[in-house]
Amino acid sequence: MSQFARVMVLVVDDNHYMRVIVSTMLRSMGITLIREASDGAEALEIVRDWRPDVIILDLMMETIDGIEFTKLIRRGVDSPHPYVPIIMMTGHTDRRRVIEARDAGVNEFVAKPLTARALIDRLKSVINNERGWVKSANYVGPDRRRKVQPDFKGPFRRIADKADGKM
Numbered sequence: 001m002s003q004f005a006r007v008m009v010l011v012v013d014d015n016h017y018m019r020v021i022v023s024t025m026l027r028s029m030g031i032t033l034i035r036e037a038s039d040g041a042e043a044l045e046i047v048r049d050w051r052p053d054v055i056i057l058d059l060m061m062e063t064i065d066g067i068e069f070t071k072l073i074r075r076g077v078d079s080p081h082p083y084v085p086i087i088m089m090t091g092h093t094d095r096r097r098v099i100e101a102r103d104a105g106v107n108e109f110v111a112k113p114l115t116a117r118a119l120i121d122r123l124k125s126v127i128n129n130e131r132g133w134v135k136s137a138n139y140v141g142p143d144r145r146r147k148v149q150p151d152f153k154g155p156f157r158r159i160a161d162k163a164d165g166k167m
Contacts, residue, residue, distance in 0.1 A: 002030020040064025105141025
């Protein structure tokens with residue numbers, strides 16, 4: 001049995017063929033609990049009734065794009081699943097887009113064309129290495145710090161840093 005056998009994944013992309021490719025990659029990993037949506041609006045409706053463990057979505061879509069969808073999931077007052085890990089995929093990997101996705105609350109980012117290895121690595125990252133959660137006036141999403149730097153001297157700005165005696 002695959003380590004991913006019980007993982008529920010929602011794939012969101014306005015390109016039918018891309019959804020087929022991603023779903024095929026997921027099935028090859030042993031994931032069978034997959035639903036698909038063709039845009040962010042349809043995905044929001046699915047998430048209201050079905051709580052996926054991971055959402056994999058495209059950045060550029062009509063109606064509600066990946067950034068707006070992520071903001072609605074993370075910050076929406078009626079969000080059905082604000083803490084769900086989100087993996088954003090796109091062919092638009094310029095620095096501005098990556099920062100915009102990160103700032104919206106995306107957990108991981110993967111470039112198109114996708115490779116099975118890149119998708120597996122991102123899935124393992126969000127499933128096996130769950131990061132802490134940050135909720136502030138300007139940001140809601142996973143802790144952006146990926147590694148502990150023992151020699152970091154500050155500035156320390158988080159309540160958790162105060163608890164550790166770093167401030």
